[in-house]
Amino acid sequence: MRADENKSKVYTQEVGKLRIYSTTLRKEYHDKIINWVDQVLLPDGTTGEALTFVLPTRGCKYATASHGGCTMCTLPTDNPLAPTIELLNSLPKRTLEIFNKKGGKERFGAVKFYTSGSFLDRWELPFENQRNIISTFVDIVQEITIETRCEYVTKKNLDNITSVMDPQKLTVAIGQETTNDEINRRSINKGHTFKQFKRAVKKLQSYNIRVKGYILLKPVFISELTALKDAIQTGKDMIALGVDSISINPSYIGKATLMEKLFKGDEYSPPWLWTVYFATLKIKELAGDITVISDPVAAGSDRGPSNCGKCDKGFKRILKEFSSKQNIEILFDEELACSCQEVYRSAINTEHISCGFGVTYHY
Ligand code: SF4
Numbered sequence: 001m002r003a004d005e006n007k008s009k010v011y012t013q014e015v016g017k018l019r020i021y022s023t024t025l026r027k028e029y030h031d032k033i034i035n036w037v038d039q040v041l042l043p044d045g046t047t048g049e050a051l052t053f054v055l056p057t058r059g060c061k062y063a064t065a066s067h068g069g070c071t072m073c074t075l076p077t078d079n080p081l082a083p084t085i086e087l088l089n090s091l092p093k094r095t096l097e098i099f100n101k102k103g104g105k106e107r108f109g110a111v112k113f114y115t116s117g118s119f120l121d122r123w124e125l126p127f128e129n130q131r132n133i134i135s136t137f138v139d140i141v142q143e144i145t146i147e148t149r150c151e152y153v154t155k156k157n158l159d160n161i162t163s164v165m166d167p168q169k170l171t172v173a174i175g176q177e178t179t180n181d182e183i184n185r186r187s188i189n190k191g192h193t194f195k196q197f198k199r200a201v202k203k204l205q206s207y208n209i210r211v212k213g214y215i216l217l218k219p220v221f222i223s224e225l226t227a228l229k230d231a232i233q234t235g236k237d238m239i240a241l242g243v244d245s246i247s248i249n250p251s252y253i254g255k256a257t258l259m260e261k262l263f264k265g266d267e268y269s270p271p272w273l274w275t276v277y278f279a280t281l282k283i284k285e286l287a288g289d290i291t292v293i294s295d296p297v298a299a300g301s302d303r304g305p306s307n308c309g310k311c312d313k314g315f316k317r318i319l320k321e322f323s324s325k326q327n328i329e330i331l332f333d334e335e336l337a338c339s340c341q342e343v344y345r346s347a348i349n350t351e352h353i354s355c356g357f358g359v360t361y362h363y
């Protein structure tokens, strides 16, 4: 075994141990459908509202492997370990009830179905359940978004889902996180290569399905400046592949993750909002008409991206507004002119120089 393979193994063993611990926090069964509303740009070019559901499937299979899955991911912790088939069968009716109660088709132009894993994975949602959920909403919204890992983008899975809907109404989001395979392997443990992502994007495009790429901004073990450059490069690569939208997802500290362990040991902190801002601005400049979403989770809190404290609220509001309107002028709002930019520049340059060209090896 090569020395760097050995190092990778040490860190994935740690992620695996943390995942075993986080699994003990999970409930055997619950039927809660988490949901929220956000503002989005709809396929017809108008700003509207989308209703997002987190379905109580058993969550991401990749996270159950002995390597523990992705180093920042806490998502499956909220999902039941053993949902019943009756629960899965009840999802179309129950999600529609929530949809109607919150305003129905008069209010929402889009719905998103997240599973804390992959909607297209039959281990989480059997084919019939996938079809039933989709067909319940296909005639009442403009767009349906689902998430998946690359390996489930197969002919069989896409034939199943497109048998009940016009593929042009479907957006498939893939958490590629970075197009740099080295960062992906050493920092994220995603298990997707750029080549696999390219294959998945091409496959979806061959069905006329819209593609959304997720970028993880600031994984562990790299400097903030490297993270910023990596996010911009990943955006560039996604644009070159012809994705329809890009979502920039700055890190936040999820419970029982390697990221949390490093955070508690003062070896990691979530990115500055300035980094989120510059990544958003640069990627939007490159993306042109391609939608760029940058609406950070936990912005301004200790466990999420933040600045000096005085300007955090303004950044949060402006990034949110930009994400739903896509007007780049919004990013030049005077409210963002905070003096902490000087401190930010100095901090990220000092960190970059002091940790050896931006990559630290703690494992
Ligand atoms: S980030 Fe996605 S692929 Fe990675 S462990 Fe979490 S749910 Fe699974």
Ligand SMILES: [Zn+2]
Binding pocket: 307, 308, 309, 310, 311, 312, 338, 339, 340, 341
């Ligand atoms: Zn500030």
